[in-house]
Amino acid sequence: MATPSETAAPDGMGANWTTHCRRMADGIRRRALAHTIVHGGYLCQACSSAEIFALLYGHAMTLGPSDGPMVPPPYEGWRETKDARTTGMVYNGARAPGLDRFFVSPTHYALVVYAALIEAGRLDGAALDQFNTDGSRVEMIGGERSPGHEVNGGSFGQAISQAAGVAWARRHRGDAGNVWVFLGDGELQEGQTWEAILSMGFHRLDNMIVVIDVNGQQVDGRMEDVMGMEPLVDKFASFGAVAVVADGHDLDALDAACATPHEGKPLVVLAYTCPYQGIPILEERYPLLHYVRFRSEDERERYREQLARLEAGGAAQ
């Protein structure tokens, strides 16, 4: 197996990709924090998954250039659904046999997706000004018209089945490109997720790579208190996947995990992450981190100070 540094990087950056992805990950957290300070939001998801999205968009996935406008046009709602449908997948580049496809299942991560697109040069920074505003496709919980989204996730466990159908079709056609799926760990409690993994193994969909943000968090708190799932890696292996564990904040480790050979089977990368990585002040709220809503102006001010430190290029404290 080729080590990550020997692999011809699709980004064309060679060994410099880690520096690039490190900057992207920092940018994702910074943008999510800046947005959360004004509006509140899904900040912990950005903390845990920043490196995953930076790696996917900055290095691991082979995508064509974005076909989407840098500032997304308004969303016409139901009027768009029949004739003039604009899908968010254009931000991931054209459909082509040799290119990869990307499916986000927990679309509560939409803010992270948008921030990653901005960091990847596929979306203008101003697009976040539209986030969760009336008439915008930059929705809080993304739909298929939202930048970077190809299907309707959000109802957990559904995107992976749809991605498996796409992967079956692509293999049937002989496409060389991979199908990447991003999952949260909470949705591993959905039965459909396991139906999908079983069927991917049974149908030998080795063109699929599933990356899971194992941040151990769900709405009610710690997964181990709500409905513990460990040991996860054994479950995926027994369901017919090649499953590997990686430190989800270590770009080299993540990249190596994504390059694990998996002939005849789908690959599942369990990226173990910290839900307040990079913004330690969030730990005060642990374990209730699903959605950040400030309780006071004073608290908001302390987050502003963290952001100022991040923007100055230092580590948050």
Place this chain on the structure above:
Amino acid sequence: MKRAQQVHRAALIEWGRLQPESVVLSGDLTAPCEADGFQQAYPDRFISMGLMEQNMIGFAAGLAREGFVPLVHTFGVFMYRRALDQVEMSVAYADLPVRLFGFLPGVTTPGGPSHQATNDIGVLRTLPNMTIVEVGDATDIEGLYGLSRQVAGPLYVRILRGEVPRLFPEGMDLTLDRARVLSRGTDVALLTSGVCTEEALRVTPLLAAAGLSVTHLHVTTLKPFTDPQVIEAIAGAALGVVTMENHTAIGGLGTCVADLMAERGLGKRLLRISLGDRYLQGASQPYLMENYGIDAMALVRAVEALAGAPTGISADELVAAQASDFAGEVQLEAL
């Protein structure tokens, strides 16, 4: 009456020949849903999905996004009940051309409520983008490919298996949102669907003999429901309207007709023959039709209520007019 066997099985093989982008997905009910012929003819376009209906619906949505036409086969209950969120969010919301073949409508199985799709039309009519069709004979089933070509978005087909009647001439097209006309008259508008059309045909000659003039339409499209023939038939019925369906009381054909009459200002009496607002039980089709009130005698009573007078049609006459044998032992095994 002419009858035919395993009509969908042969039609599906022909469908596969005519539409190379069609793929069949089966939820461990391949022969019971008459998809085994397709599986043998086109093994590389047959996808075994096991007992994972939620995953199967999403998988089909992904295939549709790639330009395939997924033909999903399982019993109706396992789609509109068990996998409703998947039918909604993965298929209907995205308006994808997935074809859902829902077997075992209502009284057609002795499998009890777990297997009897009794409120599928009512549930699925509420889904935006969804088209719903119900078949009542062999010609309807053979027309499904042509009908599918008329539908750009998702399609739910309430379908029959095994032995089915041949009520309409072979080769007659099935047209979206157009009923098939069985008779024209001026007293009563009779709208029937699915297996109730065959049952009603036991009664309509006796009604004619009793001097009642009936417009009888076999309704196949339940959504959309804008057929001008239906409106015309209702408007022209002096005594009123009867609907007859193998479905619970709420959301099916009777509801479609009631909505239409109210919106069009068609002020007539409407009597709705349905399974009622209740679950069925495990029993034979004739038993269920009689005990849940969708048999020939229920139709006679409804017409008499509209006419305000007895027709003189007796139970013995109806037995003599028995149109067919019902499902044999072979069909019972395939649950």
